[in-house]
Amino acid sequence: MFDRNYKFYGSHAKKAVALNTNVGKTGKGLFDRLLDVYLTAPLVGFLFGTKAELNKDDGEERNIFLEQISQEKNKLELNYRTIMLLDEEYESDLDKRVDKVFRTASDNRDPSDEEHYESYVRGGVDKLYEKLIEPAKTPDDYYLLLVNFLEEFDTRYNKNIDALE
Numbered sequence: 001m002f003d004r005n006y007k008f009y010g011s012h013a014k015k016a017v018a019l020n021t022n023v024g025k026t027g028k029g030l031f032d033r034l035l036d037v038y039l040t041a042p043l044v045g046f047l048f049g050t051k052a053e054l055n056k057d058d059g060e061e062r063n064i065f066l067e068q069i070s071q072e073k074n075k076l077e078l079n080y081r082t083i084m085l086l087d088e089e090y091e092s093d094l095d096k097r098v099d100k101v102f103r104t105a106s107d108n109r110d111p112s113d114e115e116h117y118e119s120y121v122r123g124g125v126d127k128l129y130e131k132l133i134e135p136a137k138t139p140d141d142y143y144l145l146l147v148n149f150l151e152e153f154d155t156r157y158n159k160n161i162d163a164l165e
Contacts, residue, residue: 001106001114002076006038006064010055012122013062015129016041030132030146035068039075041124042117046083047157050123077106080117090116 008016016037020029031037045051069076081101084090091097100113131149136142 001080001109001117002069002073003066003107004069005066006069008034008038008062008064008125010057010060012052012055012125013060014058015125015133017062018133019125019128030142033068034062034064035072037125037128038064038121039072039079041122041128042079042083042120043124044127045120045122045124046087047153048123048127050127051119052122052126053119054122083117083120084113087116 007013016034019037020031020034031040085097085101087097091100100110104110131152132142132145136145
């Protein structure tokens with residue numbers, strides 16, 4: 001799965017590029033590389049419960065080359081395995097989830113499992129775009145939106161961690 005170039009297609013290609021390119025006064029993107037979008041999006045998609053179908057309607061494509069993917073393969077594998085292990089809606093049987101994650105070789109994965117993961121990638125791109133790019137009216141809005149998103153994320157997912165301190 002992480003042994004070839006990766007392509008964002010259609011609206012997800014456009015949104016991933018928007019997350020990666022000129023925002024605000026610095027001319028930098030919210031994400032330094034498309035690969036960073038690819039690393040973050042499945043986690044956001046899973047945590048927000050957002051999936052999306054593949055769409056190639058407008059012919060737009062953006063590549064992440066294997067050289068970059070290879071450098072982050074361990075992180076990408078960790079993302080895949082974490083989501084497949086935690087996604088009880090997709091597979092309710094814990095033993096089957098464990099088999100998919102730990103007992104199935106990465107080059108022998110079920111294509112439907114990979115597509116399920118990819119739906120979280122696309123859903124995460126949609127969610128990131130919705131929260132960080134779409135509402136911006138001025139260049140400074142991007143940073144305010146990022147702070148708001150991180151605060152929302154903290155409120156949703158770190159309240160239990162705070163209680164342990």
